[in-house]
Amino acid sequence: MYELTICHLYPDLLNLYGDRGNIIALTKRCEWRGIRVHSRPVSLGDRFSPDECDILFIGGGQDYEQSIIQDDLLKGKREAIKEAVEAGKVILAVCGGMQLLGRYYRTHDGKDIACIGAVDLWTHGSHDRLIGNLVFECDFLKKDGFDGLVVGFENHSGKTWMGPGVRPMGKVIAGFGNNGEDGFEGAVYKNTYCTYSHGSLLPKNPALADHLITLALKNRYTDFEALPPLDDSLEAAAREAMIRRLTGKQGSGR
Amino acid sequence: MKQRFKLLRFWAAVITAKCAIVILRLFKSGGTSLPGKLALKLYPQILDHLAGLFRVTMITGTNGKTTTSRIVLSMMEQKGLKVITNKSGANLSSGITTTLISALTLGGRPRFSHALLETDEAAFRTLAPRLKPETVIVTNFFRDQLDRYGELHTTVNNVREGISRIPDAVLILNADDSLCASLGRNAPNKVIYFGMGEGIYPESGASINSDAAFCIQCKSRYEYSSVTFGHLGHFRCPSCGYERPHTHVECSGILFYDSLGSHVEISGPDLRISVKLALPGLYNIYNALAGASFGLALGLDEKAIAAALSGFECGFGRMETIAIQDKELKMILVKNPTGFNQVLRYLLTQEKPFVLAFAINDRLADGTDISWLWDVDFEVLALMAERVRNFYVSGIRAEDMAVRLKYAGISTDRIRMEKDYRQLITRALQETGAGETCCILPTYTAMLDIRRILKKQFGLKEFWK
Numbered sequence: 131m132y133e134l135t136i137c138h139l140y141p142d143l144l145n146l147y148g149d150r151g152n153i154i155a156l157t158k159r160c161e162w163r164g165i166r167v168h169s170r171p172v173s174l175g176d177r178f179s180p181d182e183c184d185i186l187f188i189g190g191g192q193d194y195e196q197s198i199i200q201d202d203l204l205k206g207k208r209e210a211i212k213e214a215v216e217a218g219k220v221i222l223a224v225c226g227g228m229q230l231l232g233r234y235y236r237t238h239d240g241k242d243i244a245c246i247g248a249v250d251l252w253t254h255g256s257h258d259r260l261i262g263n264l265v266f267e268c269d270f271l272k273k274d275g276f277d278g279l280v281v282g283f284e285n286h287s288g289k290t291w292m293g294p295g296v297r298p299m300g301k302v303i304a305g306f307g308n309n310g311e312d313g314f315e316g317a318v319y320k321n322t323y324c325t326y327s328h329g330s331l332l333p334k335n336p337a338l339a340d341h342l343i344t345l346a347l348k349n350r351y352t353d354f355e356a357l358p359p360l361d362d363s364l365e366a367a368a369r370e371a372m373i374r375r376l377t378g379k380q381g382s383g384r
Numbered sequence: 385m386k387q388r389f390k391l392l393r394f395w396a397a398v399i400t401a402k403c404a405i406v407i408l409r410l411f412k413s414g415g416t417s418l419p420g421k422l423a424l425k426l427y428p429q430i431l432d433h434l435a436g437l438f439r440v441t442m443i444t445g446t447n448g449k450t451t452t453s454r455i456v457l458s459m460m461e462q463k464g465l466k467v468i469t470n471k472s473g474a475n476l477s478s479g480i481t482t483t484l485i486s487a488l489t490l491g492g493r494p495r496f497s498h499a500l501l502e503t504d505e506a507a508f509r510t511l512a513p514r515l516k517p518e519t520v521i522v523t524n525f526f527r528d529q530l531d532r533y534g535e536l537h538t539t540v541n542n543v544r545e546g547i548s549r550i551p552d553a554v555l556i557l558n559a560d561d562s563l564c565a566s567l568g569r570n571a572p573n574k575v576i577y578f579g580m581g582e583g584i585y586p587e588s589g590a591s592i593n594s595d596a597a598f599c600i601q602c603k604s605r606y607e608y609s610s611v612t613f614g615h616l617g618h619f620r621c622p623s624c625g626y627e628r629p630h631t632h633v634e635c636s637g638i639l640f641y642d643s644l645g646s647h648v649e650i651s652g653p654d655l656r657i658s659v660k661l662a663l664p665g666l667y668n669i670y671n672a673l674a675g676a677s678f679g680l681a682l683g684l685d686e687k688a689i690a691a692a693l694s695g696f697e698c699g700f701g702r703m704e705t706i707a708i709q710d711k712e713l714k715m716i717l718v719k720n721p722t723g724f725n726q727v728l729r730y731l732l733t734q735e736k737p738f739v740l741a742f743a744i745n746d747r748l749a750d751g752t753d754i755s756w757l758w759d760v761d762f763e764v765l766a767l768m769a770e771r772v773r774n775f776y777v778s779g780i781r782a783e784d785m786a787v788r789l790k791y792a793g794i795s796t797d798r799i800r801m802e803k804d805y806r807q808l809i810t811r812a813l814q815e816t817g818a819g820e821t822c823c824i825l826p827t828y829t830a831m832l833d834i835r836r837i838l839k840k841q842f843g844l845k846e847f848w849k
């Protein structure tokens with residue numbers, strides 16, 4: 131029997147916008163296939179060890195909560211998280227989580243706040259609020275045999291940019307994406323996936339959820355090949371409805 | 385001369401708004417913001433002027449505003465006061481302006497002595513100094529429509545800023561909510577705190593989605609000796625000592641509790657009553673406590689407070705019940721995770737089988753971001769799944785709700801999608817047995833739409849009257 135350990139970083143502080151929907155989706159989609167999941171909250175004062183983690187989830191928090199974790203994160207967990215990223219652990223970082231993985235966050239009054247620096251991206255605060263439903267297109271999902279369209283909801287005032295070693299996660303079809311300017315959404319570095327799509331990202335995009343689960347299983351089990359398919363008709367209906375609403379076009383249904 | 389010009393403008397604005405109110409009524413539209421908007425255009429200071437004509441009480445907070453304001457109204461009625469109140473949908477400056485104008489005679493004189501105004505949390509900062517309330521009640525703070533309100537601490541600070549401009553107002557605050565109670569710290573105002581006694585409330589345990597696990601003063605993790613729900617409870621910060629304040633009005637016992645109401649003891653230095661509340665849902669005890677606190681501030685005696693609480697019978701918050709033949713249809717508004725969780729806990733008390741329908745919209749007034757559905761503990765539905773005949777999903781985001789139910793462990797063959805509200809009501813009622821209930825849980829705009837249909841089909845009365 132396959133097993134995976136999913137760590138949720140600061141679940142009691144970085145838990146905005148239904149972030150836990152992503153954990154629920156990963157867990158259920160494993161369980162439905164008989165894969166045992168251990169979920170482990172990693173909060174203030176807890177040790178984070180990359181060896182004991184297959185998938186790490188980092189959500190977004192409100193400013194107040196983010197200010198609480200600052201010390202614990204930068205002094206206590208920074209090196210371990212960098213190590214996890216470099217070791218190719220599967221990481222999903224959403225919204226504030228993506229910003230935290232980057233090099234710094236520059237507030238609109240020009241103050242730089244240091245971040246983990248695990249991924250070569252950075253964020254500048256702005257006065258605009260980039261908010262609304264979002265559709266973007268991911269090549270790596272097309273390679274998995276899907277239409278590659280991912281739907282989500284973004285709500286951020288930070289604008290994120292990335293260095294040459296990092297690929298965008300996808301191309302924006304509708305919405306703003308990383309900065310509302312270059313047409314890209316999210317960032318991928320090794321097995322670390324960052325996006326501004328929060329909330330029910332994974333429940334509504336099962337192809338993406340399965341992509342992450344597959345990577346994690348391949349990391350851990352050399353004999354693992356592929357996940358058996360599930361009946362995703364409800365998920366497909368929810369995804370399709372949003373694709374139709376935002377693009378006026380039909381997705382391929384998967 | 386200037387004064388006369390001002391009066392003229394005031395009167396012109398009042399007349400214009402009154403005409404608009406009459407015209408809107410003629411067209412059977414319940415529009416409450418347009419007349420106020422017109423008046424504010426013609427005379428931007430009109431609210432300050434209007435507020436001077438009434439003795440104002442304001443109610444704000446995330447959940448329970450509407451119920452609390454109805455309880456407060458019955459307290460005022462015990463005292464024989466003449467009160468104008470706004471409808472819950474009219475809690476921004478334009479709606480409040482409309483409300484106050486409708487309380488004037490054509491000559492611009494007030495027909496009521498008091499105004500009881502439910503106020504949007506985000507609008508409170510600017511409205512409080514203009515309305516100069518004598519009393520302010522803050523129910524609680526929870527995360528709510530982050531796309532619209534922004535971060536929770538911003539909302540709390542908005543209310544704090546509003547309060548700092550009205551040092552003479554009496555504050556009635558929820559002691560169990562560390563965010564709400566902090567409004568009374570270091571404020572020059574007179575404060576009345578209400579809360580739940582230690583260990584009185586059946587505990588739900590702390591949730592990882594707690595909106596305030598960390599001290600608002602020093603950011604250390606609070607310790608709780610008891611939790612009621614969400615982040616409400618007996619909190620204490622081990623590092624700076626900030627803790628739940630002593631209450632003046634406290635629920636000291638829940639003698640009885642079922643799906644129709646509860647029997648509670650309320651006590652404090654100045655009162656000790658035992659009263660039956662016809663308000664289902666445990667969280668309504670908080671609203672009753674807020675109401676009792678107001679009664680005290682108003683100078684009512686124990687008997688009058690008890691009478692106001694027990695005579696109160698309008699269902700809860702925004703729950704409406706209508707009898708359809710031998711069945712019952714209940715509609716309960718849902719708008720944020722904490723409120724939704726409380727409704728689910730209430731449903732757990734239903735003993736008979738029932739049909740459960742969700743109508744989720746994502747229009748502006750609902751919140752355009754529906755991610756919050758993932759913060760609701762739908763997993764508790766498993767505890768009542770046997771009693772639920774079927775699960776219906778409806779509204780613009782019906783598909784998303786279906787996915788949420790699936791991942792909460794509800795078998796997909798029990799989830800029915802029906803986007804047409806007329807069909808939804810018909811199908812859901814068909815499955816409801818005699819003597820049973822069909823529960824519809826809509827978001828705000830879905831509630832308005834469903835209400836319109838219920839009104840046409842079953843003669844439900846209009847709600848802006």
Ligand SMILES: [Zn+2]
Pocket residue numbers: 599600601602603604621622623624625626
């Ligand atoms: Zn403290």
